[in-house]
Amino acid sequence: MMKVMLIFPPNVEVIEPFKSAKRKPPKLLWGFPLGIGYLGSVLRQKGFNVSILDSCFEGMHMDDIVNKVEEFKPAVVGIGCLTHILKTSVVLAKAIKKRDENIKVVFGGPHATYDYENLLKMNALDWVVIGEGENTFTELCEKIKNGQSVDNVKGIAFRDCDGNIKKTALRPLIEDLDNVPFPARDLVDFGKYIKSYGVLEKSVDIMSSRGCVNRCIFCSSSHLFGKWRTRSSQDIIAEISELVEKYPEIKSVNFMDDDFTANKQRVMELCNLLISTGLNRLNWVCLARVDQLDEEMVHSMKLAGCLRVHLGIESGSPEILKNINKRISLQQARSAVKLLSREKIEAFSFFMVGHPGETKQTIALTKRFAHELKSANTGFFISQVFPGTALARLQPIRDWVSYVYEPEINNPSIFTHPCIPNFIPAGFTRESLKKICAGITKQFIFLHFVRRAPLFLKKLIIEPKETFKYIMDVFFTK
Numbered sequence: 001m002m003k004v005m006l007i008f009p010p011n012v013e014v015i016e017p018f019k020s021a022k023r024k025p026p027k028l029l030w031g032f033p034l035g036i037g038y039l040g041s042v043l044r045q046k047g048f049n050v051s052i053l054d055s056c057f058e059g060m061h062m063d064d065i066v067n068k069v070e071e072f073k074p075a076v077v078g079i080g081c082l083t084h085i086l087k088t089s090v091v092l093a094k095a096i097k098k099r100d101e102n103i104k105v106v107f108g109g110p111h112a113t114y115d116y117e118n119l120l121k122m123n124a125l126d127w128v129v130i131g132e133g134e135n136t137f138t139e140l141c142e143k144i145k146n147g148q149s150v151d152n153v154k155g156i157a158f159r160d161c162d163g164n165i166k167k168t169a170l171r172p173l174i175e176d177l178d179n180v181p182f183p184a185r186d187l188v189d190f191g192k193y194i195k196s197y198g199v200l201e202k203s204v205d206i207m208s209s210r211g212c213v214n215r216c217i218f219c220s221s222s223h224l225f226g227k228w229r230t231r232s233s234q235d236i237i238a239e240i241s242e243l244v245e246k247y248p249e250i251k252s253v254n255f256m257d258d259d260f261t262a263n264k265q266r267v268m269e270l271c272n273l274l275i276s277t278g279l280n281r282l283n284w285v286c287l288a289r290v291d292q293l294d295e296e297m298v299h300s301m302k303l304a305g306c307l308r309v310h311l312g313i314e315s316g317s318p319e320i321l322k323n324i325n326k327r328i329s330l331q332q333a334r335s336a337v338k339l340l341s342r343e344k345i346e347a348f349s350f351f352m353v354g355h356p357g358e359t360k361q362t363i364a365l366t367k368r369f370a371h372e373l374k375s376a377n378t379g380f381f382i383s384q385v386f387p388g389t390a391l392a393r394l395q396p397i398r399d400w401v402s403y404v405y406e407p408e409i410n411n412p413s414i415f416t417h418p419c420i421p422n423f424i425p426a427g428f429t430r431e432s433l434k435k436i437c438a439g440i441t442k443q444f445i446f447l448h449f450v451r452r453a454p455l456f457l458k459k460l461i462i463e464p465k466e467t468f469k470y471i472m473d474v475f476f477t478k
Contacts, residue, residue: 001047001048001049002048002049002075002076002141002144002145003048003049003050003051003072003073003074003075003076004043004048004049004050004051004074004075004076004077004078004141005050005051005052005053005069005072005074005076005077005078006036006039006040006043006050006051006052006053006077006078006079006080007036007052007053007054007055007065007069007077007078007079007080007092008033008036008052008053008054008055008056008057008080009055009056009065009079009080009081009085009088009089009092010055010056010059010060010061010062010065010085010088010092011024011025011027011056011084011085011088012025012084012085012087012088012418012419013025014060014061014062014088015062015087015088015091017404017409018409018418021409021410021412022410023410023411023412024412025084025408025412025417025418025419026412026413026414026417030057030195030197031193031203031204031205031254031256032054032057032183032185032188032190032193032204032205033054033056033080034183034205034207034256035080035108035109035133036052036054036078036080037052037183037184037185037187038133038134038180038181038183038184039078039108039133039134039137039138040052040183040184040187041180041181041182041183041184042134042135042137042138042180042181043137043138043141044184045181046138046141046142048141048145050184050187051072051074051187052184052187052188053065053068053069054188056085057192057193062088062091062092062095065092065095066092066095066096066099069096069099069100069103070099070100074103075103075104075144075145076103076104076105076106076140076141076144077096077103077104077105077106078106078107078108078129078137079092079093079105079106079107079108080108080109081107081108081109081110081111081112081119082109082110082111083110083111083386083387083400083419083420084417084419084420085419086111086115086400086401086419087401087404087419089107090119090122090124090401093105093107093122093124093125094122094124096124097123097124098124104126104127104144105124105125105126106125106126106127106128106129106137106140107119107125107127107128107129108128108129108133108137109133110220110224110386110387110388111386111387111400112128112129112130113128113129113130113131113220113224113387113388114220114223114386114387114388114392115387115400116128116130116157116165116167117157117165118399118400118401119401120157120158120159120165122401126158127140127150127156127157127158128156128157128158129155129156130155130156130157130167130170130171131155131170131171131173131224131225131226132155132171132173132174132210132224132225132226133155134174134180135155135171135174136153136154136155136156136171139153139154140153140156151166151168152168153168154168154169154170154171154172155168155169155170155171156168173225173226173227173229174229175229177209177210177229177230177231177235178231178232178235182239182242185243190247191247191249194247194249194250198285198308199283199285199307199308199346200251200252200254200283200285200307201251201252201283202249202250202251202252203250203251203252203253203254204243204247204250204252204253204254205253205254205256206236206239206240206243206253206254206255206256207255207256207257208230208231208236208255208257208260208270209228209229209230209231209257209258209259209260209262209266210225210228210229210230210257210258211224211225211226211227211228211229211258211259212225212228212258212259212262213228213259213262213289214259214289214325214326214327215325215390216312216314216324216325216326217323217324217325217356217389217390217391217394218324218352218355218383218384218385218386218389218390218391218423219258219386219389220386220387220388220389221258221259223388223389224388225258228259228262228263230262230263230266233266233269233270233273234273236270237270237273237274237277237279240253240274240279240282241277241279244279244282250282251282251283252282252283252284252285252307253282253283253284253285254284254285255284255285255286255287257286257287258287259287259288259289259292260286260287260288261286261288261289261292261293261297262289262292264292264294264296264297267297267300267301268296268297268300270304271300271301271303271304272300272304274304274305275303275304279305280303280304280305281305282305283305283306283307284304284305284306284307285306285307285308285309285310286306286309286310287309287310287311287312288309288310288311288336289311289312289328290311290313290328290332290333290335290336290337291327291328291329291332291336293309293335293336293339293340294339295339298339298340298342298343298345299343301343301345302343302344302345306345307345307346308345308346308347308348308376308377309340309345309346309347309348310348310350311333311336311337311347311348311349311350311375312350313328313333313349313350313351313369313373314326314350314351314352314355315351315352315355315362315365315366316330316351316362316365316366316367316368316369316370317362317365317366318330319357319362320355320357320358320362320366323355323356323357324355324356325390330369333349333369333373334372334373337349337373337374337375341374341376346376346377347373347375347376347377348375348376348377348378348379349370349373349375349377349378349379350378350379350380350381351366351370351378351379351380351381352380352381352382352383353366353380353381353382353383353433353436353437354382354383354422354423354424354425354428354433355383355423355425356391356394356423356425357425358425358428359425359427360427363436367440370440370444371447378444379441380415380437380440380441380444381415381416381437382415382416382422382430382433382434382437383422383423384416384417384420384421384422384423385397385420385421385422385423386420387400391423394423395421395423395424397421403419403421404418404419405418405419405421405422405430406418407431413434415433415434415437415438415441416430416434
């Protein structure tokens, strides 16, 4: 039985220059990596011996990871590739090849999909999986196991025998997501992932749909996953039921969908099933577009256990909303927050500064609008540039692997990440945008404490270290 190891790489703090830095960059991911979890379940279904190593969650160093690889002796190692941990993905690939050059190393994930030409310049990498990975990576592994040519596997990129980079035809999307088995959570000590954070107690992550109906210029979701697709409500309920049966301590669910409310009928059906099965005893949160919520849907969501809805509003300027192709109106944002507030569901509104065409005046409009909304929570960040997005075409990055914003090596910011470029409109710098975010966030921390002191104190009790660090980072941002 051929062995395949799937690795989620560690944060950049395990490599230089971040390893020697006095302060570490913010951790952007906390839960079980669903992407490699799905890969693991499909591979195992096809008869492979699969191991999952979440070196990020485990806080492992490079030598420890490579030792684990050597111990398992896989024929293929698949490495998740996200922009903020791209550097550790690359360092890890090189370290694995140095230890055993016969191991085949494959990158996959959103960053690898759009930066494959740059990544394949690296000799330590054999293939890149493009887009949705379950069927592509599985077929690739089957070809390797059988000693067959992989050149015609759809959805991969590689170097040919002459060193030229080749990309095969795109693989069709998985039409019926119910055919994908649940993530292989049993391949890790999953109980350690059931943690409380934010408003969620003893929470687990679930992906109930893929993709998004819109194409905002800062996001690659609709490109990566193509059209929006959903699992059946029955399949989602089956996964939640299985998790609760195996781990009765679970109290809440974090739906990781990019666009949970894309289809009203689907939301209503899922909510009715959550209620009829008694699973509405679990609290849950999701991400929604403000133009998709209506009174009937929000009421059903409340009855089904919804505790908080994240709203990506992004700007209080109609001009900026048009520039970023958000396709929402300020009135729709007002209505969405009011609907949620009426049902006593928390609205967590997110905004960004530094969009194309941004000015001091448009930022002032955004700040004013955020205050007007009086959302239960408000977050401000700086617009970031990711491969595969329209922003990356407006502000091209020559080499994502080598990119680092050096001032943040020793002075990281909670509003961005040193390994992720920010979009910098005319008249601004990265530093000025960070100061703007910090100034606005200080005001909202104070306002939220005044308006909702009990919830603020609850968060301080559940996550004392993280909450205190966040406040210190905001108030002492240089």
